[in-house]
Amino acid sequence: MRKFVKLLVAVAVITFGAGMAHARDQIKVVGSSTVYPFSSYVAEELGATSKFKSPVVESTGSGGGFKLFIQGAGMDTPDITNASRRMKSSEFEAATAAGVTEITEALIGYDGIAIAQNKENGEFSITMDELALATMEMVPVNGKLEKNPYTTWDQINPALPKRKIIFYGPPTSSGTRDAFAEMVLGHFGKANGALYDAIAPKGKGENYSAVRQDGIYVPAGENDNLIVQKLTKDKDAFGIFGYSFLGENSDRIVGAKINGVFPEPETIASGKYPISRSLFFYIKKAHLDKVPGMKEYVELFMSDKMIGPKGLLKRIGLVPLADDMRAKVQKDVLSLKNLTLDDLKK
Structure with missing residues (x-):
């Protein structure tokens, strides 16, 4: 019996040690589905061109990534999280409270939120307001706010086709959903604040931006490729996702104006396309000396080879930063500048 107990203890020690070794010899990245293809590309390049293992990159959505990232500084938490929106002040405060006291923010470039459809359809052109009216939960009807009644595009604007309104888009955990809600729905809500003040305090644009939940907006998970597949089968439908997926699937789908x-x-x-946003990743500095290759991964990601005007990530949809902005960001990230709460309030 004593020998059996000793054997169990030995197995437990070996298993635990192996787990710790795995946690420390491979970078763990979580977060945005939009940033995922860029992060994965850099991860594969690191594995192919260095002595380090390719980082494990998971697509959890920006919100889901931040939840995992800010849980603490232990080795059971991610080293890096990707985001298609900036970290919120509340997330930064939660991170600090959990012991994640040093974070570096890396801006890598830009992306547009594409409203895409089956390529067999004709050109489709709508305004930001019409897009908001198609997707918002509460809309103005005869001077009052009501549950969204629109089921076809011509009901919003008689000049638009009598085509069923149906969207496949990101879930609530997605930074793309957050950005869409803020830039499209929140903008419309604030512009019509006199009506929306009854359900949201003035100036709180995020409270105006509830997406309709009557089956016309269908959350399609964090895998944007699934949305592309839906569009190839449903010619009425529109998909909402990052521009990179539109570029990768231009043989099957096309963006709306x-x-x-x-x-x-x-x-x-240039900002002419009205639903444009910045893309980021966030570094947990407490892990830099504990995870082999983490520093090298960051350096590779921020290099001109990846994010420059002729960088490899441009080929798969990343829109590069202007030269002066990129130089500043590279300097800040490579010097591991600490993100502050004041930075997030600017």
């Missing part, structure tokens, strides 16, 4: 502008790298970088 928003305010007369197509989602393209030039229009996203």
